[in-house]
Amino acid sequence: MSSTLLTNATLLDPATGRATRGAVLVRDGRIADIAEGAAPGAPAEAARIDCRGRVLTPGLIDMRAFVGEPGAEHRESLASASAAAAAGGVTTLVCMPDTNPVIDGPAIVDFVLRRARDTACVHVLPAAAITKGLAGKEMTEFGLLKEAGAVAFTDGLHAVGNAQVMRRALTYARDFDALLMQHVEDADLVAEGVMNEGELASRLGLMGIPREAETVMLERDIRLVRLTGARYHAAMISCADSVEIVRRAKQDGLPVTCGVSVNNLVLNENDIGHYRTFCRLSPPLRDEADRHAIVRALDEGVIDVVVSDHNPQDVETKRLPFAEAADGALGIETLLGASLRLVHTGDLALNKLIAALTVNPARILGREAGRLAIGAPADLVLIDPDLPYVLDKRRLKSRSKNSPFDEARLQGAAVLTLVDGRIVHAIDDLAAAA
Secondary structure, eight states: OOEEEEEEEEEEETTTTEEEEEEEEEETTEEEEEEESSOOOOOTTOEEEEOTTOEEEEOEEEEEEOOOTTTOTTTOOHHHHHHHHHHTTEEEEEEOSOSSSOSOSHHHHHHHHHHHHHHOSSEEEEOBOSBGGGOSSSBOOHHHHHHHTOOOBOOTTSOOOOHHHHHHHHHHHHHTTOEEEEOOOOHHHHTTOOEESSHHHHHHTOOEEOTHHHHHHHHHHHHHHHHHOOEEEESOOOSHHHHHHHHHHHHTTOSEEEEEEHHHHHOOGGGGTTTOGGGOOSSOOOOHHHHHHHHHHHHHTSSOEEEOOBOOOOHHHHSSOGGGSOSOBOOTTTHHHHHHHHHHTTSSOHHHHHHHHTHHHHHHHTOSOSOOSTTSBOOEEEEEEEEEEEOOGGGOSSSSOOOTTTTOEEEEEEEEEEETTEEEEEOHHHHHHO
């Protein structure tokens, strides 16, 4: 059995919020021992890594990542997406069903799992489509898809607009104890909109997307959850009104959770600047008041998880006038560094941020990861929260380069990532030590 001893680390367990100085022994893909202060006993042949006081936590879990494979490997493959994930400290990613063919049958789920096993260096969990072909009309076979390995059901970038179809989907999800993840945007209210509706959109001469495109869909879904009792996850919310809708649903005891994109946490509509298409996103970047409301909701626990909303686009779909460009941006490799901005500004405690990136998504997905405990999977990330750098999109692992954080000054990064006890990413000095 292979063993690795990680010493002199600041151990942060997001399940308890406790941070102590200590060491972790990894053996055969699991956490074999944890010791505060002195290092635990380890086999003589164990690799030893001095963490130099940096923060050791469970690996990050990204609940929303779009991967091109199958069908659009030129934008991103499972191999390139997993390499980017490892570099960003993400050890588990949930890939969306927006592929070609769509992940709407057991054979496609099986293909993704087998392909990930052969080419990916992190855990890849496929989410299956709610409706066939993402068309919003005919439901997929929830039972067969879940049995094949689908961890959740979503129509990805598409919302299920038909209320009757959504009601049936929630009913089936309840019966199969499945999780439904909805992209809360009413397509009819979005219409030709390309950014947040308001004064800035008017000044830029761009069509706006009202907050009601999000809140109307969210309100409807919450009422259907009340009717059916199914587990429901709003993939991403972006405004203060949505926060209050989710808050009320949780206060009423409904099985509702929600996420937020890291982009909406740390950027606002002003970052669009002179029509920067890398900042054309769905949901759109909102104003600063909404951003602050979202950050407060994350701090209060109303928002459960932070996601990268990793959606790589190629040059042909991004190097266009803003109104014609595709929605989406890279995010999985910058998820940690960008979200640490909130810690450095004092808006969020480190333990709360890490919980939203680890134990909370693990709980929602029903995974045993996300804990720093004996017997837990050895999916770990060593974080240097103070490491400064300027992001260069050319050095990103993703095949596409449409990052809204290109040339941004960031502070904090993953310096070592382990998946099942295997090192899948390490900066030079730690790689040499291992």
